Amino acid sequence: xxxxxxxxxxxxxxxxxxxxxxxxxxxxxxxxxxxxxxxxxxxxxxxxxxxxxxxxxxxxxxxxxxxxxxxxxxxxxxxxxxxxxxxxxxxxxxxxxxxxxxxxxxxxxxxxxxxxxxxxxxxxxxxxxxxxxxxxxxxxxxxxxxxxxxxxxxxxxxxxxxxxxxxxxxxxxxxxxxxxxxxxxxxxxxxxxxxxxxxxxxxxxxxxxxx
Numbered sequence: 001x002x003x004x005x006x007x008x009x010x011x012x013x014x015x016x017x018x019x020x021x022x023x024x025x026x027x028x029x030x031x032x033x034x035x036x037x038x039x040x041x042x043x044x045x046x047x048x049x050x051x052x053x054x055x056x057x058x059x060x061x062x063x064x065x066x067x068x069x070x071x072x073x074x075x076x077x078x079x080x081x082x083x084x085x086x087x088x089x090x091x092x093x094x095x096x097x098x099x100x101x102x103x104x105x106x107x108x109x110x111x112x113x114x115x116x117x118x119x120x121x122x123x124x125x126x127x128x129x130x131x132x133x134x135x136x137x138x139x140x141x142x143x144x145x146x147x148x149x150x151x152x153x154x155x156x157x158x159x160x161x162x163x164x165x166x167x168x169x170x171x172x173x174x175x176x177x178x179x180x181x182x183x184x185x186x187x188x189x190x191x192x193x194x195x196x197x198x199x200x201x202x203x204x205x206x207x208x209x210x211x
Contacts, residue, residue: 002037002094004030009044009100009111018183018197019146022204023099026144026181029208040093044110049086050079052116083117090118095140095211096175098166102147107162115169124173134174141170141178142211144204148187181207 006027010017014024031039050056059076063069072080090096100107118124125132143166151160163180170178183200186193 002034003092004037004039004095004097005042005090005093006039006097007042007044007099007111007114009098009108009114011045011108017101017146018186018200019099019101019144021197022146022181022183022200023097023144025201026097026142026204026208026211029205030211033209040089042089042114044108044114048082049110049113049117050082051113052083053079055079056083083120086114086117087120087123091123091136093139096142097211098141098143100143100145100162102145102151102160102162105159105161106165107145111162115166119169119172132172134172137174137176139173139175139177140211141166141175142181142207143167143179144181145183146186146200147182147184150185150188152182152184179207179211 006023008020008023010020012020014020027039031037055073055075056079059072059080062072062076063080069077069081098111100111121127124136125134127133143163145163147160149156151157163182167178167180181200181204183196186196189196
């Protein structure tokens with residue numbers, strides 16, 4: 001049995017978002033094909049995802065100097081404790097499914113905050129004399145992303161930074177398998193939007209059987 005984190009970063013649901021529609025189709029099909037797996041949905045727009053701020057740095061600093069967690073301030077405890085929960089949850093999973101739109105060439109900022117929360121030395125990676133080494137070498141990840149324009153080919157491909165950033169982070173964490181499923185062009189070709197959506201959903205269902 002595998003544990004899957006289904007991580008969504010979109011304020012809309014599957015009725016209004018192409019990425020969420022493909023994500024839901026993937027998840028429904030995946031559950032049918034893998035009924036014994038545990039699936040945890042993390043809606044980043046509804047979760048408490050602390051930003052790494054002065055309280056977090058202060059709390060971490062106190063812990064590194066040998067102070068106990070009980071010696072942190074209330075704000076430090078709340079933020080540092082929550083970040084620890086998120087990182088522990090992340091490393092406990094076997095598979096990750098990220099669902100995002102492409103906004104301003106990247107993903108919504110809440111996804112960056114989440115990735116920051118799980119990028120923890122000693123948990124998802126470690127420092128060595130040869131540089132950082134990823135520790136999640138037995139995981140796999142998938143990114144489902146909707147793009148209103150065409151970013152898979154041509155000059156625009158170099159402007160897409162959401163999927164590329166996720167790929168870099170998965171590589172940093174040592175995740176050996178990272179796939180992408182893209183639904184694109186529906187804003188540029190509104191007359192074909194429905195067909196683009198249906199094609200994305202179909203591909204998502206197919207991928208659910210091999211992920």
